[in-house]
Amino acid sequence: MDLALFDFDHTITDRDTFSAFLKANIPPRRLRWGGLLLAPLVFGYYRLKVVPAHVLRAAVVRVGLSGLERQAFAEAAERYARDTLPGFVRPQALERIRWHLQRGDTVVVVSASIDLYLRRWCRQHGVALICSQLGHRRGRFTGRYRGHDCCGEHKARRVLKRYRLADYGAVHAYGDSAEDHAMLALAHHRTYRWQPMAA
Template sequence: MKLVLIDFDGTITTKEVYTKFVLMATHPIRLVLAGLLISPAIVLYKSGMLPANKMRPLVARAAFFGVSEKSLTEKAERFVEDYVPTVLRADMLDTIRGHQENGDRVVVVSASISPYLNIWCSQMGIEVLCSDLVVRRGRFTGRYRYGDCSLHNKVEAVKRQINLSDVSHITAYGDTHEDFAMLDMANIGVYRGKAYVKTTGV
């Protein structure tokens, strides 16, 4: 089996969409209150002292704790229909279709969150491994099931889902340092459209 691993934000899309979804899906009053609640973390993030993989779970917890699964899913459907198509890279869509036509197993591996990414990947007919928001009794807890799906967690997510002994070749696509671990595990890595030179690990 040939396996294709593709990051979403900035690789399939022209820009990061996580923040856009949070802003679109969260009530303005809650945005203000959440912003106040995690303001110390925001300051640290803006100053470069708190990495994105630590910031995103805090944002998700503040924005989505207690939110109805039905309500957020409906917003995610509108987001996928109205916004996501405006930021998709045509060349990457062609790349995905090419791999599908070749019979490759295509998996999006992303720090983006499950409500909208599950929908988009289902529409594309591809698998997804992402920051999976936990649901209990019909409401989101705001927590991630396996943590933020970035850096080495991308590799762990792939190993958890896929039996790599069945894989003969891996191609991976990414665009930031959060993808390096995933790119390092691939036979062929593509970083921002160019051949990737493997690192010593992240």
């Protein structure tokens, strides 16, 4: 039995599901003033490439979600996972996940996206989940993560904390960005943007 590790956004899916979810569910007024407040970071990430993705995500969580009611978002996340995510999933990725499952492999989604909607999707497809979790207190979001944003070295650390790699015949990893490099480095078989990488 092997271990298969899959990034989610832009690997299993063809887009950033985290941004799409927040844009659809953050109140419009907050979305407008938050967009103005975060414009320099957005410009630095998309245009100048000097702002790391995890810095932008943390700022979006802080500005966009602080104080909002968690239960309403959890219900929206269930609908998003059921109705919207299936349209974002790459057929190639789903086929590869099913291939691993049919072999009896342990399949894990390892993502910087959030548990609110990923948990339902992973449960539906019979795969395990390691991901970012939003902090909350007394039913409202704190605007921070519980623990670390699950990206970069934190992906690899969390995989190693949960799984003993020596227990598996081989490790497969699938990713698409620099945030996946540490996870890919754990694997015997590496796929980057759906192309094989040298081990």
